[in-house]
Amino acid sequence: MGINVWSYLAEYEAEREDLLEAVDKVFRSGQLVLGTSVRSFEAAFAAMHDVGHCVGVDNGTNALALALRALDVGPGDEVITVSNTAAPTVVAIDAVGATPVFVDVRPETQLMDVSKLASAVTERTRCLLPVHLYGQAVDMRAVNQVAQDFGLAVLEDCAQAHGARQSGQIVGSFGDAAAFSFYPTKVLGAYGDGGAVIVDDEQVAATLRRLRYYGMDDRYYVVETPGFNSRLDEVQAEILLRKLSRLEQYISARRAIAATYDAAFAGSDLGLPTVAAGNDHVYYLYVVRHPAREEIMRQMKGAGITLNISYPWPVHTMSGFAHLGQGVGSLPVTERLADEIFSLPMYPTLSEPDQARVIDELLRILARL
Known part of the structure; x- marks a missing residue:
């Protein structure tokens, strides 16, 4: 038998009963979109990170793009990040019309070289986007210091670091917002695509909820600012909620x-x-x-x-x-x-x-x- 770099099959066999029960629960609920399972997962994921809000979205790339938009990053702005990352990190920056600016990484950890951040800042810089690569955190004390010195937003890319900590603090809780992917290979992976943004700021969270839902406030069905169809699926949310406990x-x-x-x-x-x-x-x-x-x-x-x-x-x-x-x-x-x-x-x-x-x-x- 061959050995793959990643496989979910043995995990599925071990968790099959619970996963099928999750699917059945959603199908019997009468709510297939933005229902109880999404709200329950959002609450649990926010609580895990000790932040006020979690907004479930359809994938990790859109989690980054919607977070950037909610932080008022757009055309004419620069976002400093790394090139040693999955392309979606940079695709998301491009999607909002901003310009990615790359700094090099540390050879020993392969993480953002935070000593190069300050020299990369220009009058157009709006946001720092550290990538917590391979499962460990960028030096967030240094990132936040640069952000404070220059008045910049901080968006953490946590797609590869669910549950990682730095000096006891969980990643995703350091910046203004944090984006997660739940692609099946991830530490916390769905059985399909999924993503989320976590934030403390209530206004930013409200903007994110509108952006994922065409730009509508779901109580009124009126578009305030044109948005997207980027909702986390109920089935994936229920699966993620159960896997979160493991x-x-x-x-x-x-x-x-x-x-x-x-x-x-x-x-x-x-x-x-x-x-x-x-x-x-x-x-x-x-x-x-x-x-x-x-x-x-x-x-x-x-x-x-x-x-x-x-x-x-x-x-x-x-x-x-x-x-x-x-x-x-x-x-x-x-x-x-x-x-x-x-x-x-x-x-x-x-x-x-x-x-x-x-x-x-x-x-x-x-x-x-």
Whole structure:
């Protein structure tokens, strides 16, 4: 049997009864759109982050885009973020008419290099968008200090870091707003698309609810400001509500697998993940580095083990963003990482025998390089 970098099948078998009950509950409720399940999940997710409001939306990309709009970011504004991220982070900035401005990342953590933020700020800068990559947090104390110094909004991209903490504080609770994706691969994943924005500010939350619902206040059916059809589905909300109660179990399993990998590869020449001081990593991905990446991945695939690269093409090098003028050579650390990084299989139900097989095959390959 092959080993995939991610799979939900064993988790589904273990949780099947509860998940099917969730679907049945929604279908029997008489409310298929913006009903009890969405409201219950929003309340639980907001409470988990100790913030006032959660607004469920259809996916993580729109969570970012609607959050930017609700924070009054739009045409003529600049948003500072990173290129070492999934393209949707930058697509969302572009979708609101703003201009993404990239800063480089730290080589050891691959997270935003916060020391470069202040020099990237211009008179057009409106928002800082740190990406909590792979399951751990950017230095939010430093991000918030720059935001305070220059009067900027802070939008956290938490798509890869559900439940992660920094100095005891949960990610998503540091900035003015935070966007989440519940794509199936995520630490908290739905069985389809889903997303959410969490905020403390009641007015911003009200704006978000209108934006996800055509721009309407749902009590009056009158468009105040044109919006979108970006609602979180009732079925996915009910599934997420039930999975939310198991989030700490998922995180514990991921950390155990990461610890096993750490111990097994400690003596090798594989570049292992570095956890920044004060961070509690949730290991959405277990990302390693090696200059012979392509050969390693080829041989692992031959052994029936699929690995992944997150991300092989930094966003600033993509043709769709060539107009930004930050081409090859502008972000040397990001570009160097893109040539070496790859992910090992990581999901809560990855069995111990499969973990051992990944380790044995990779150690064998490393020894022969």
